[in-house]
Amino acid sequence: MSNSPSPSEITRLQVALRRLLGSPGLTVNPPPRAGMSVELAVHGEVIGTIHRDDEEGEISYAVNLILLEEDLPAAS
Known part of the structure; x- marks a missing residue:
């Protein structure tokens, strides 16, 4: 199997992450094009990617969150 989740x-993954993070608005979307990463989104806004690793038959998933400074609250 490739390193892209089926x-x-x-x-x-979507069910597990919704439960783990307590966010029913979270979605796990297939890659927009072949060779791209699976996307993690909240209410339709992509917030990161999920990468699948198959190390000697042990499968794990790494979530990479992307936060832009412009999306942070103003400094006090």
């Missing part, structure tokens, strides 16, 4: 894995 459609079944994407669904399972």
Whole structure:
């Protein structure tokens, strides 16, 4: 299997991340094009990517969150 999650894995990841992060508005979206990363979004806004790793049969997923400074609250 490639290092991209299958459609079944994407669904399972979405269920697990929604439960873990307490966010029903979270979605895990398939890559927009072949060779791209699976996207993690909240209410339709992409906030990061998910990468699948298959190390000697042990599968894990790494979530990379992307926060732009412009999205942070103003400094006090």
